[in-house]
Amino acid sequence: MNLPIQQIAKPLPSAFIEGLEQIFAERAILALPARKHHGASESHYPNLPPDAVVFPFSTEEVIELVKLCNRLDVPLIPYGAGTCMEGQTTALFGGVCVDMSRMDKVIAVNHEDFDCVVQAGVRREQLNDHLRDKGLFFPVDPGANATIGGMASTRASGTNAVRYGTMREAILSLRVVTPDGRDIRTARRARKSAAGYDLTHLFIGAEGTLGIITEIALRLHPIPEAISAATCGFGTLEGAVATVVQAIQVGVPLARVELLDEVQMRAVNLRSKLAEAELPTLFFEFHGSISGVQEQITLVEELAMANGGHAFRWALRPEERSKLWRARHEAYYAAVNLRSGCVGWTTDVCVPISRLAECILETKADLRASTLPAPIVGHVGDGNFHVIFVLDPNSETERAEAERLNANIIERALSMEGTCTGEHGIGIGKQEWLVKELGETVELMKVLKTSLDPKNLFNPGKIFQ
Structure with a gap:
């Protein structure tokens, strides 16, 4: 559609392309078809492709990429399954798309505690297939076969939310790579904690603007009788x-x-x-x-x-x-x-x-x-x-x-004291409505963004300009 959204990008430095190839080899893609695929989503916004696409296998590779981007001022756009509805994966400023789909391992299932740990690229249906023989299931169901990392980043919910809650309630802790390349875990596996700031919920729904989620610990439920x-x-x-x-x-x-x-x-x-x-x-x-x-x-x-x-x-x-x-x-x-x-x-x-x-x-x-x-x-x-x-x-x-x-x-x-978005997030299209909904609170959000990402390299142009 002919919307007033335009891409503002500059060519990738040759040193950056060389760095990508050193880290990812054939998993660094510059071909236009792959880039256009990653510039699209389920939203009605125009396709604005990134300048490159990479497929990390591990948190360590994500850290290397973040440090390379920091050194050469290249934006990063995290990408799960591309099912977002508000243009969260659109490359407004070009840069590199970090496709997490190959980080798709179920790391651990703790039956007695009704929880599990997965990499960010695990798909919702894949996880439930893995859990079925154990008598457990993960209830958050946004409809699309989204990745768990993408669902965390947009604070997804769906058809089961009325009884089981949303991603906000389903997540126990996160492993996140921050904009300065740190590898952090926001909490342990305990069902509750009063230890410091609640960083888990800071990153849930942040749409990739504050960090790249690489692992998620989730609450599970027994399959009903x-x-x-x-x-x-x-x-x-x-x-x-x-x-x-x-x-x-x-x-x-x-x-x-x-x-x-x-x-x-x-x-x-x-x-x-x-x-x-x-x-x-x-x-x-x-x-x-x-x-x-x-x-x-x-x-x-x-x-x-x-x-x-x-x-x-x-x-x-x-x-x-x-x-x-x-x-x-x-x-x-x-x-x-x-x-x-x-x-x-x-x-x-x-x-x-x-x-x-x-x-x-x-x-x-x-x-x-x-x-x-x-x-x-x-x-x-x-x-x-x-x-x-x-x-x-x-x-x-x-x-x-x-x-x-x-x-x-x-x-x-x-x-009616409601919200402009129950589950899709802000992305590109709801930024003015976010200000109308929360007023000065958005200014505090900008302070947090600037503090964690002073170069504005993590999914720039999303949630607010």
Whole structure:
């Protein structure tokens, strides 16, 4: 799309290229196709490729690279799976992309303590495949098969957050390479500590601007005895949202509850070959003991019926549940496929649960008055929802309309004491909204950034200029 984002870069020094080749040999890539691949993401921002791409195998190689970049003033952009939504991997100032995908070892699994240690390039699905035979799982599920390092850097959450929390709650400690080349560990494996500053949570959500995460210690959970999933269509969007809010208020420990409006359901049916009614629909999943799950189901069904819900459609077998949640995870691609040749722009507000119905219904009224296709999908159990604008990339009119609607959505969320981003982060696109949300607090963030990265080499131009 023709957005006002331009790359400001200078050629890499020959001494830097020689240094890369000494450290990484054939794992230092200068070819344009590889660079363009690493300049792209799932966001709607233009592809601004780095000047080089490297694939470290170890923390020690990352340290060598950081020291080389420091010596020759070359920016670094950490890269996981490229699934970010706010342009966090875009090379605004050129430099070198540090692709962590080959640091993909599960270092340790501590069964008795329900935790593990992984390298940053381990993928979410890879980790759960590794844990399955041990009766454990890692619950944070943003939909994409993201790397754990990328999920930590953007403070990711997803469909399980309503019960199991986000990356903020899932991480015990980090191993980080700082901008001056130090190798630090932010904490030990203990479940709690009052030892000094909480540096673990300083780096979670920092989007690679304060350090490069190379290892992560994670909390794990036992695989539930019973798992049941279902969908339920509603006559009104208001009824669907009210069911979620009431279920949470009466203490039902929902594992997952996702909302798809009627536009999104049409898109999902087309892409994933489902046969769901094209109505505002909730996707539920219940975890626990057999009796506990049945109690949850009984109560939620009563709430749904009282709010205009239809009969639950069950997915009981593992393959049925997988098909259902795969359809939910591919909702973005389903939405974009509603219009041939178009791109998606996903919003990401989150509000207190008591204001959720009001926020979604006012947003839906905005969308009905617009000609722009814009499905709603959301992790409504924790107050987070998304509007996916489906845009013609060559239409300035449509881009302007999306910007107007997005501004309305964020203003509305902020007026309800919510946030401009529930899980995607700030990146390029939400910097002004961050200031509006937190005010002078952003100045303190800049002080921290300058203190740790005085040369502004770590993912420059992200979160704030």
